[in-house]
Structures are given as C-alpha cells and as structure tokens.
Amino acid sequence: MSDELPALPWERSRRRTAPARIPLTRDRIVDAAYVVLDREGYEKLGMRQVAAELGVAVSALYSHVSSKDELFELMYVRMFDDWSLPEPDPEHWREQVADYARAGRARLHKHRDLARISMGSIPFGPETLPHMDKILGLFRAGGLPDRVAGAAGDVISTFIDGFALEESMWETRRRESGKNSWAEMRETLERYFEELPPDRFPHLVALSNTMFENSNDDRFDLGIEIIIRGLASFAEEAEAGRSSGRSAPEDERS
Template sequence: MATARPDGPPPEKTPAPEMPTPPGRKPRKSAPPKRPLTQELVVDTGIRVLDAEGLEAVTMRRVAQELGTGPASLYAHVSGKEELRELMLDRIAAEVRIPVPDPERWQEQLKELAREVRRVYTSHRDIAMVSMGHIPTGPHLLDVAEAQLALMRAGGVPKPVAGIAVDTLGMFLDAGAIEDTVYFTKVSPGEDLWAYFQEYVKQIRDYFAALPPDRYPNLVGMVDELTAEGGDGRFEFGLDLLVRGIASYVEEPPSS
C-alpha cells in the first residue's frame, strides 16, 4: 500500500561528503572555472602571446593552448589567423592618444600623433608587420587615419595630397617600428640594447672607413655624417622631411 506524501517540495538531498585521498594517490586538483570564450578574450590572449613571444607565435593553435581549448573552438569568434592578427592590431591602435586639431599647430600635432603611433607599435613587439600592406578597416585604426586627415585638412592641405599623404605616413611609421623591432630581436635577454647598437655602429664605421675611396668617395668621406644619428634622430629627421613636404602643398594659410 502506497504511503501518502505530504504536500510541499521534496526534501533537498544532502551533498555527498568530500572523500579523503586514498593512500598512494595524488590529491585531485579542482580546475578553476573557465571564462566564457569570446572574441575579446581571444584577441586579448593573442596580444599576450605577441608581447611575450612575437608575432610568429600568434597562431590559432597557440592561442587555443593559452585558453585551454582546441583551435576549432576559436573559429566561432574569428575566421582564422589573419583576422585574429588584424583584430589585435586594431585593439592595440586604441592605445594611441588622438589630438584635437588646432589649425595653428597642425604640423607639430601631426608629428606628435606619429610619435604616438610609433610608441604604441614598438611597445607590442612586431605588431607593425600586420599593418604593412593592410588597409585599415577597424574602428581604432580608422580613428588614427581620421585624425591624420583632420590635421592635414585643418592646415589647408588639399584633399588629393592628404589622401595620399596619410598612406605615405603609414608606410613610414610601419617601416620605422619594424626596424626598431629588428634591433630588439638581435639582443640577447639581459643584454644592453644601447651598448649593442653602439658596438654595431662602430663596426660599420670601421668598415666604411676601410672601403676603397676611389670607388666610394662619398661613403668614405662621410663616415661621421652617416653614423652620427641614432634611431630616434633618424626617425625625427624622416618625420620632419615628410611633414615639410606635405606642408609645401598648402595653398591657403590655415584658418581656425
């Protein structure tokens, strides 16, 4: 005969007590809870791998390994390695500080913005490699391009010139950042970069000075001038050259 159950919810089950580890076995480690896999998390992880190991290490397999999952699970958020790297570049571009255009200072502001891009790119290993040959489409990269165009237009640079100059500036900044990264990769961990660079320049000076002067009269005669400036000085010279060239196309003085 069935016994009638009183109304109300069934009694809660008492959780099973935690069992001790049997002798001779290793205690089980409780796995930390996993964060939900999102595109943002995938991109953040890619940047972390980039900063630690360089762009070549950023693969779908490597990022999945960092996230404790399989590469196939990443494809729900990015189409592949190329898109992942482009998303990383755009996320990094968000670190660039954008100036408010001042027509009276547009040339200096254009230089300041260029220095900002260089600072951000070189702080993330060889991320500039992604920018080479890449037309910006991400919102943060477009913010940088829009700011460069706004500064040139505020200074009176004609549209056709500004449209080409923004690309020329991009190539200059990409190449400069990549060259900076190349020097870093040649230095062993713990080795002083400046000491390495000075020794390298000394070797180049000695080599140029030993060249046959009848064949290379200018190289031999300009050893000091060719090796006088370091990376920052050469960057500033190239930047000044570009901005002066852009400014030479201004037909009307800037107006506020």
C-alpha cells in the same frame, strides 16, 4: 590502523564539481595572441599557438575569431585603444602630425613584431575610421591640397611602420650577433663604412659618421621632419597660387 573515517554513504555519490572556467572572449583571445607574439614572434603566431596559450581546443577559438587574418585585424585594432587625437589646429598642424607619428611608433614598440601586423592591415574598420578621419583633418587644416592630403596619411603611416619594423629586425640581428647594445652595433657598422675605399665610395665614406651618429629617436624625428617639410611645400605652393589669383587644378583644390 588509520583513524580516518570513511566518507558518509550519501556523500560518496555526490558529483565533484570542476572549478568554473573563465568564459572565452575575443579580448582574452587577443590578450593571449599578444603573449604568443611577444614570446615567439610573428612567424610562429597562429591559432593553434593561441589556443595552447589559453588551454583550449583550437575549435573553441573559431566561435569568436573566424581566421588568423581576423585575429591580426583584432590585434591591430587593439593598438588604437585609448589613443585620442587633438582637434586639428591650422597653426600647429606640423607639431600635431609629428606628435602623432611619435605616438604611433611608441605603440608599435609595445609588442614584438607588431609593425608587421600593422603593415598588413587596412585601417578602414569601424573602430579605426574616426581615427583616420582625424588624421586627414590634420593635413587639411595645414592647407594641403586634397590630392596631397589624401595621400599624406598613407605616407606617414608607411614611414612609421617601416621604421619600427627596421628597429625590430635590427634588434634581432643585434641579439644574434652577440652585440650588447645598438651603440656597439653602430660602431661596428661605422668602422666598416670608414674602411671602404674612398675612390670607389666617396659619399658613403664622407657621410659614414653622419649616418650613424644619431640615436634612433633622432633619426625618426629627422625623417618625420623631412616628410612634413615636403608636405608643407605643397600647402605653401597652394597658398601662393591663391594669393596670385592663379587657380589650382581641380584635383589639388583644398
């Protein structure tokens, strides 16, 4: 016979209170979206997957986020959290632009496929406008004509996004190919180009070592240097025109 006593009569009717749920917020939704993105990738990220990650009904998300597009926008904006840019310095604008590019790539590396979200986003929301304005200030501080300065931000951002996306895609290919590292993958590609017939592909064969000898960091830095030197040539040309007294076209004046 059990020694356990029955519950008191007045306790039997008491309601069992469920543990309090953590309120659903935009921040929690974005956090969960990043978890899904890192685990499943861009193609499988959707409102249903985020709701499942949070343990809520899909309809609950729509009280905070209107659509998948808005979710992507919120994820993109999150990338700019705590990202401060220095005041434009005319003497060091090239270094500042290079530092900005490296920082952007590093932030895209924090999450799988984030570059795909970045490439499809328009950085003109209230949270990102101050950031964009400061970047344009870097180019103007370097003496770039307004026409070039206005386009330079898009050129740099496209390079950063494209480079990070390529890295992500090659990492996926590396895993699928069974290669243990990018270095091993690079050696395979290098051997392939070296074995091409030089009479048909003289330049590919001649440059095969050069194309694959550098790390991704080195390749990225070289790409940014090529872009910055190209931008600087516009500033030098504008300065030469001012020194000679030749006026620049209206749309190129800084």
